[in-house]
Amino acid sequence: MRRIFCVAQFTFRELIRSNMLYIWFLSVVVFSALAFLLSILSFGEVQKIFMDLGLVGMEFSGLLVLILSLAVTYNTEFDQKAIYLQLAKPITRGEYLLGRVFGFFSIISLVIIGMGLFIAGLVTLVGGGQVPVLFVYSTLFLLIEMFVLTTLGLTFQMIGTSMVGVVLYTMFTIFLGHGMGQVDWLLNQKLAPTVKTMLRIVHFLLPNLEAFNLKDRIYDPNLVLGWTQWQEVLLYAFAYSFVVFLIGWINLEKREFM
Amino acid sequence: MNWATSEKPFKYAALSLTTFFILQVFLCVNLDKWVHPEPFESSQAGQLDPKIVSSLRAAALLSGYKVLVGHVFWIRVIQYYGDGSNGADHYAKLYDYCRLASDLNPQFLPVYTYGAAALAYQQNRMNEGVELLQKGILANPTVNNLKLMLAAMTYHNSEDYAKEIPFLEIQIAQGNAPTMLVNILANTYTKAGRIDDAIRLWRQILQTTDSDVQKYEASQKLKELYAIAKKNPSEKDKS
Amino acid sequence: MTTPSNLAIHIKGLSKTYKTGFWFKPKITHALNNLTLDVYEKEAFGLLGLNGAGKTTAIKIILGFLAPTAGSVQVLGGKISDREVRNQIGYLSELPYFSRQHTGRELLEYFGSLHGLSGSKLHRRVDEVLELVRMSKASREKVSGYSKGMLQRIGIGQALIGKPKLLICDEPMSGLDPVGYKEMRDIFIDLKKMGTTLFLNTHIMDEVERVCDRIGILHGGQLREVASVSDILQSSVHVDYWVDVDSQDASRLAGTPFQKSIAENGGVQITGSSLSETLNLLNQRQVKTKGLRPLSSVMEAYFLKSIAGQSSTESGRASK
Ligand SMILES: Nc1ncnc2c1ncn2[C@@H]1O[C@H](COP(=O)(O)OP(=O)(O)O)[C@@H](O)[C@H]1O
Ligand SMILES: [Mg+2]
Numbered sequence: 046m047r048r049i050f051c052v053a054q055f056t057f058r059e060l061i062r063s064n065m066l067y068i069w070f071l072s073v074v075v076f077s078a079l080a081f082l083l084s085i086l087s088f089g090e091v092q093k094i095f096m097d098l099g100l101v102g103m104e105f106s107g108l109l110v111l112i113l114s115l116a117v118t119y120n121t122e123f124d125q126k127a128i129y130l131q132l133a134k135p136i137t138r139g140e141y142l143l144g145r146v147f148g149f150f151s152i153i154s155l156v157i158i159g160m161g162l163f164i165a166g167l168v169t170l171v172g173g174g175q176v177p178v179l180f181v182y183s184t185l186f187l188l189i190e191m192f193v194l195t196t197l198g199l200t201f202q203m204i205g206t207s208m209v210g211v212v213l214y215t216m217f218t219i220f221l222g223h224g225m226g227q228v229d230w231l232l233n234q235k236l237a238p239t240v241k242t243m244l245r246i247v248h249f250l251l252p253n254l255e256a257f258n259l260k261d262r263i264y265d266p267n268l269v270l271g272w273t274q275w276q277e278v279l280l281y282a283f284a285y286s287f288v289v290f291l292i293g294w295i296n297l298e299k300r301e302f303m
Numbered sequence: 304m305n306w307a308t309s310e311k312p313f314k315y316a317a318l319s320l321t322t323f324f325i326l327q328v329f330l331c332v333n334l335d336k337w338v339h340p341e342p343f344e345s346s347q348a349g350q351l352d353p354k355i356v357s358s359l360r361a362a363a364l365l366s367g368y369k370v371l372v373g374h375v376f377w378i379r380v381i382q383y384y385g386d387g388s389n390g391a392d393h394y395a396k397l398y399d400y401c402r403l404a405s406d407l408n409p410q411f412l413p414v415y416t417y418g419a420a421a422l423a424y425q426q427n428r429m430n431e432g433v434e435l436l437q438k439g440i441l442a443n444p445t446v447n448n449l450k451l452m453l454a455a456m457t458y459h460n461s462e463d464y465a466k467e468i469p470f471l472e473i474q475i476a477q478g479n480a481p482t483m484l485v486n487i488l489a490n491t492y493t494k495a496g497r498i499d500d501a502i503r504l505w506r507q508i509l510q511t512t513d514s515d516v517q518k519y520e521a522s523q524k525l526k527e528l529y530a531i532a533k534k535n536p537s538e539k540d541k542s
Numbered sequence: 543m544t545t546p547s548n549l550a551i552h553i554k555g556l557s558k559t560y561k562t563g564f565w566f567k568p569k570i571t572h573a574l575n576n577l578t579l580d581v582y583e584k585e586a587f588g589l590l591g592l593n594g595a596g597k598t599t600a601i602k603i604i605l606g607f608l609a610p611t612a613g614s615v616q617v618l619g620g621k622i623s624d625r626e627v628r629n630q631i632g633y634l635s636e637l638p639y640f641s642r643q644h645t646g647r648e649l650l651e652y653f654g655s656l657h658g659l660s661g662s663k664l665h666r667r668v669d670e671v672l673e674l675v676r677m678s679k680a681s682r683e684k685v686s687g688y689s690k691g692m693l694q695r696i697g698i699g700q701a702l703i704g705k706p707k708l709l710i711c712d713e714p715m716s717g718l719d720p721v722g723y724k725e726m727r728d729i730f731i732d733l734k735k736m737g738t739t740l741f742l743n744t745h746i747m748d749e750v751e752r753v754c755d756r757i758g759i760l761h762g763g764q765l766r767e768v769a770s771v772s773d774i775l776q777s778s779v780h781v782d783y784w785v786d787v788d789s790q791d792a793s794r795l796a797g798t799p800f801q802k803s804i805a806e807n808g809g810v811q812i813t814g815s816s817l818s819e820t821l822n823l824l825n826q827r828q829v830k831t832k833g834l835r836p837l838s839s840v841m842e843a844y845f846l847k848s849i850a851g852q853s854s855t856e857s858g859r860a861s862k
Contacts, residue, residue: 047655047658047660048655048656051655051656052656055644055652059643059644063643083374083375083378086378086381087374087377087378087381088381088417088481090411090412090413093411094374097374098371101368101370104367118641121641121642122641125639126635127640127641129633129635130634130635130638130640130653130697130700131653131656132606132607133605133628133633134653134656134704135626135629135656135657135658135704136625136656137625220365220366222367223365223366223367224364226364227364227365254367255367261368261369261370263370263410264411265409266410266442266443266444266445280326284326287319287323288320288323288324291316291319291320294316295316301607301609302602302607303560303608
């Protein structure tokens with residue numbers, strides 16, 4: 046356990062010093078400006094627009110931090126072989142990978158929560174409005190999503206043989222994962238059984254990121270978000286990341302360091 | 304215990320992999336109930352270019368940023384209505400634009416209030432305005448503003464202006480109404496014969512507005528109204 | 543499988559084949575060919591070989607970074623996958639690399655914590671090691687500003703942080719300046735005195751002579767021989783000598799079987815001879831010698847003879 050924490054701490058420090066927080070700053074500026082512009086132009090509901098765009102910005106900056114971190118650490122760990130010296134130490138490869146996941150996740154959480162607080166502060170203090178509880182829930186869902194994507198990205202890092210490959214796999218999966226909602230919808234339509242089976246396989250293999258996409262439904266009056274839904278979503282996230290983590294771990298164990 | 308390369312952990316790993324895969328199948332099926340994307344209601348593009356419509360929908364649905372795309376598209380709708388050159392065909396695409404914007408962002412109320420007001424009062428396309436409001440009410444059953452507006456519009460349609468006025472008044476008093484609704488209320492006062500109220504409201508608009516267009520409109524209306532009021536001083540005594 | 547308890551590394555029938563290139567045009571490299579080697583506890587063993595001989599490959603297999611194509615390795619009586627075994631090993635890779643954002647001290651603290659150290663124990667050990675590798679001063683600077691030699695020192699520092707019983711170094715002297723080189727050599731000699739088993743990959747003969755007890759010569763993936771350093775130094779390996787003589791004396795040496803060239807300023811190179819033979823020759827011809835020095839070390843000559851001696855130079859390699 047201690048060793049996992051050490052790897053996480055080491056990773057966190059490395060990423061923070063690689064100026065990942067500039068991304069946070071950049072996102073805050075860009076999305077605040079965008080939100081400001083849109084709210085001026087769109088006749089009303091300024092705070093709603095601000096929160097909507099804020100959530101988008103939070104996800105965006107989280108993804109950006111994830112992808113850049115994957116690229117940066119792929120370079121140091123695998124291209125420059127910094128991983129050799131670590132794996133020669135009395136730490137198992139599973140511990141190393143888990144430490145990396147937590148290190149990544151902590152900096153991504155920092156960025157997302159920081160931006161969420163900024164937006165909530167702006168809405169309540171400057172706008173004098175109220176932050177709906179669903180805004181907070183959306184942020185939590187975003188964090189769950191980021192955990193799944195972090196395990197996934199790092200697993201790709203364990204499998205991939207080039208930095209570009211790792212980044213592309215991850216971005217592609219994020220894109221397809223958001224399309225899973227449409228696959229869900231398609232599966233409820235009348236389709237040929239073979240097509241349906243294929244879709245089921247795709248649906249099963251790729252992460253269903255729409256399950257975590259509360260931000261697009263934050264004002265939906267038909268939204269039911271009870272204990273069962275929380276359980277399902279959390280369990281899904283946990284099961285998915287666990288499977289993905291195991292695949293990454295096995296790959297790291299079997300990886301030949303040429 | 305040694306969890307590194309020895310064989311034993313791999314048995315555990317394989318075991319847990321299968322367990323979790325099975326769990327995941329179950330969860331995938333269950334999650335369908337949670338992730339239930341509503342298919343877009345209006346399947347046809349109407350007067351809009353179907354290519355643009357479908358690519359916009361694809362962008363919204365596949366990127367996972369439906370709300371963002373909706374907000375940005377809504378700005379495009381406003382620009383369309385704000386551009387005088389589109390007035391040549393009386394903003395023919397306005398209704399389809401509003402429908403598409405509400406598809407992308409069904410809980411964003413300005414689409415309905417602004418869109419319906421523009422369609423029904425300014426362009427005299429009452430049916431389309433009512434349809435848009437209906438859609439909004441169905442998507443946001445708890446929002447009162449839309450219902451008030453529908454009631455007002457129904458009375459307006461049957462030229463029952465006196466009954467229309469309270470609905471507009473309540474809505475404006477509640478805030479969150481598009482500014483053009485204030486103009487509409489002032490005009491409705493005139494139509495209902497409440498010249499004094501109309502003058503009061505236009506004056507208020509003249510004092511508070513920043514828009515030159517609105518200032519000009521208000522001063523024009525006030526001139527007309529003063530003329531009517533002089534002709535008909537008995538009205539003044541009543542109030 | 544049992545091994546004598548005094549074996550630090552026990553390598554048996556180790557082979558490694560690399561497959562590179564495209565699937566339709568594979569290129570196969572036999573980097574190691576049936577390597578069998580024992581390293582005893584508390585000895586310093588040097589694995590010598592030219593570039594591409596397979597030294598790094600051997601170390602990577604010992605440390606579990608590569609899976610052998612055939613054969614087996616035991617380290618400190620156990621498997622490298624065992625955490626306890628790795629706890630007793632220090633490893634310094636060829637050109638060690640660290641992520642650039644940490645200070646030297648932070649790096650050593652990290653590696654120390656991977657060894658299970660924490661708290662004041664960790665800090666004390668880090669201070670000790672920093673002192674040992676002479677990096678105390680720069681320890682709070684970021685690694686990104688370090689020179690090659692400083693990186694190498696932090697590298698050896700992280701290898702030593704867990705007080706290893708067995709230290710495995712891949713070309714530890716490469717890229718060091720003379721001072722750094724001497725310091726590193728002193729560190730190795732100290733470690734040997736303290737009873738640490740050393741396993742070094744190298745092609746620097748001076749280092750081998752002063753540090754190692756035994757050497758193995760690897761060529762083309764095959765182990766040519768294993769010998770003790772003191773035996774080699776006492777053996778009568780033929781070395782080239784340079785003899786400083788006057789030019790008229792030089793002519794007296796003409797025609798001798800050992801002579802290779804006569805230089806302008808009156809020096810003579812005597813090829814491939816032992817010291818006694820050379821002295822005898824000079825005596826016989828009554829040459830007045832102004833100076834005599836070997837042109838290479840015994841170690842180097844031994845190594846060169848060893849890799850040239852047995853037939854093919856391409857023995858371990860084949861393509862397609
Ligand atoms: N990753 C690799 N892929 C293919 N061939 C390799 C790889 N690493 C080393 N080799 C080949 O294996 C042989 C031994 O290499 P290496 O062990 O690095 O030698 P040394 O460390 O003694 O210089 C060389 O012929 C080299 O070309
Ligand atoms: Mg090498």
